Amino acid sequence: MDAPTDKKLSVKVRHRLGRIELSADFEVNGGITALIGPSGAGKTSVLQTIAGLLKPDWGYIATESRVLLDTERSINLQPEERRVGMLFQDGALFPHMSVARNVAYGLHPRPRSHRERDARVADLLKRFRIEGLASAKPSRISGGERQRVALARAVATSPEILLLDEPLSALDSVTKGHVSAELSQWLEELGLPSILVSHDFADVVGLADHVAIIEDGHLVQTGSKNDVLRRPASAFAAAFAGINFFPGTAEARGHHTEVRSPDGVVMVSTDTLTGSVGAVIHPWDVSLSLHKPESSAMNLLHGPVLQLSEVGSIVRVTVGSTPPIVAEITAESVERLSLALNRMVYASWKAAATRLVAQDGMV
Amino acid sequence: MATGTRADGPAAVHVAKSNLRLQGALAATAAGVAVAVLVLFIALPLIALFAKTPPSMFWAQLHSRVAIDALKVSMQTSVVSLACIVVFGTPVAYLLGTKRFPGRSAIVTLFELPLVLPPAVAGIALFAAFGRFGILGAQLRTVGIELPFTWVAVIMAQSFVALPFFVRQASAGFASIDAHLMGVSRTLGAGSARTFFRVAIPLARQSLSAGAALSWARALGEFGATALFAGSLQGTTQTLPLAIYDQFSAADLDAALAMSALMVAFSAGILAAVKVITRSSSW
Structure with missing residues (x-):
């Protein structure tokens, strides 16, 4: 699953952030690590510290070959010396430069002639399939194209680490699936240690190999994606682990995409991805009813209630359908439906709530 | 109700x-x-x-020695003032617009003061600081510099009153730049100087040019501070506004009118340029 690589990044940070004390120690060994957590937990600050845009009260950041920051030894490389590529949610392209100029901005090593520069930029544009946009201004291209340009621009600097700050959250749900699939392929090709910050579980499932969960400035759990999904160590991790995830094969059918799971169940999605996919359904998008719903929801499963667990005013209901699915509904709804263990219920959700993420190698 | x-x-x-x-x-x-x-x-x-200014009279009056000298002094001093304001004001505006540091609001207020200060007071203040008996007067004199009633004094008076127009507009322009763009420029290998020239300046260029135009207009129209600190010596310190006052006092209304009409045309032109600059957005 991990791209075979000996590249490594060690991060140790202590920093006072308003009311919380950021305190995070972790290592990234190639592949993509997702740093997830509630908003305000300090995710973005960790990225900014690694990039050198934020100087922490105390910290140590090193790659295999270089120390980027060591406050105890007064080492603090400037952002431009760190070789850390950063991708922001909207791409953060320079609006006053063409796509080609954006990509040429940080070419490393520095080209010795205009000719060499143009050739290298042309190569990058081709590699990221944006050669047609060379002279376009960023305001004239789509969100997905912007992310490709941003990635090409970051790769042009020959970075040793890639940081992705909510790279997909500015995209609409249809584009998101494509860009996520593309991004995951490119990141794997690049084989750089990458850190992804996101609040969207579907992004994480689609892109990351490892997960680090940060809450109130503290890392509460790190591990492989599957480990964290199987053994969540905190409420937030549990919510993350509580998402419904079904692998399957996707195929276009008219305006929709149908996903067939290994046990033959078909789910409908509005995302347009085909081939081997994972279907992500957030539990809060799933409705429960005692009778077959007449709503426009296109996905329906039937089974007995296996588990009811209360989390505040929300109840997580596990339905023993094929495949089993988890719904999160209010305590009032539980009462209204008089849900009890073994009661047969229908779980339904809209096609738009089936989020598809590309699957490669992940089981 | x-x-x-x-x-x-x-x-x-x-x-x-x-x-x-x-x-x-x-x-x-x-x-x-x-x-x-x-x-x-x-x-x-x-x-x-x-x-009151028929075209024939307008041209005739503008060819008078007084008018030509005043026009020359006005153009030379205001352009030099503008250059000083832009060169010193841009980094200051950048700092004020993008960084938070102790004393920032005090500096902002200080730079706003000339906006509300009567220009005559500004002139007296400059005199008290750099004049013959001013707090720096003795030191300046020992190194052979005498500022009042010189060409340099005109520039100082103009810069003093016109600086806030540029700094305010420019710092607002720098403040409106997406901080991610500056950060991303650094991670792409550009140092802070390169980031300033390749990202900040181009993205703030509208505010910078509008601010420059406004402060140029203010410098051109400066009267009070110049009159007190630089005097009204024809060919050296007598700018157009001072020449207008001079001619008016000497009861040469025609000359005063012609020069005034010229200034109205200048000011309107600058104002129009500002409107065009701030309205055009190329991305």
Whole structure:
């Protein structure tokens, strides 16, 4: 699953952030690590510290070959010396430069002639399939194209680490699936240690190999994606682990995409991805009813209630359908439906709530 | 208040409605009158200026020695003032617009002071600092520098009053740049200087040019501070506004009118340029 690589990044940070004390120690060994957590937990600050845009009260950041920051030894490389590529949610392209100029901005090593520069930029544009946009201004291209340009621009600097700050959250749900699939392929090709910050579980499932969960400035759990999904160590991790995830094969059918799971169940999605996919359904998008719903929801499963667990005013209901699915509904709804263990219920959700993420190698 | 919304019957509703209509008509009339009064108040003097200056007289007066000297002094000093303001003001505006540091708001307030200060007070203040008996006067004199009543004094007076126009506009422009763009530039290998010139300056260029145009207009029109600190010596420190006052005092109304008309044209031109700059957005 991990791209075979000996590249490594060690991060140790202590920093006072308003009311919380950021305190995070972790290592990234190639592949993509997702740093997830509630908003305000300090995710973005960790990225900014690694990039050198934020100087922490105390910290140590090193790659295999270089120390980027060591406050105890007064080492603090400037952002431009760190070789850390950063991708922001909207791409953060320079609006006053063409796509080609954006990509040429940080070419490393520095080209010795205009000719060499143009050739290298042309190569990058081709590699990221944006050669047609060379002279376009960023305001004239789509969100997905912007992310490709941003990635090409970051790769042009020959970075040793890639940081992705909510790279997909500015995209609409249809584009998101494509860009996520593309991004995951490119990141794997690049084989750089990458850190992804996101609040969207579907992004994480689609892109990351490892997960680090940060809450109130503290890392509460790190591990492989599957480990964290199987053994969540905190409420937030549990919510993350509580998402419904079904692998399957996707195929276009008219305006929709149908996903067939290994046990033959078909789910409908509005995302347009085909081939081997994972279907992500957030539990809060799933409705429960005692009778077959007449709503426009296109996905329906039937089974007995296996588990009811209360989390505040929300109840997580596990339905023993094929495949089993988890719904999160209010305590009032539980009462209204008089849900009890073994009661047969229908779980339904809209096609738009089936989020598809590309699957490669992940089981 | 009187036309309550809680009317009790159709008749009451009708009365309330016609009452409202009447109020609306009155308000519209009042606003119309106010607009007419103000437009006339501002436009009439300007029109009069040109009406009193027929083109033949305009050209003749502008060829007088006084007018030519004043025009030359005005152009030279205001352009040098503008250059000083832009060169020193841009980094300051960048700092004020993008960084938070202790004492920042004190500096912002200090730079706003010349906006509200009477120009004559600015002139006296400059005199008290750099004049012959000013706090730096003795030191300046020992190194052979005497500032008051020189060309340099004109530039100092103009820069003093015109600086805030540039710094305010420019720092607002820098402040409106997406911080991610500056950060991303650094991670792409550009140092802070390169980031400043390749990202910050181009992205703030509209505010920078608008601010420069406004402060140039202010420098051109400077009168009070210049009069007190630099005097009114023809060919050296006598700028157009000072020449206008001089000619007016000497009862040469025609010359004063011609130079005034010229200044109105300049100011209108600069204002139009500012409008064009701030309206055009190329991305």
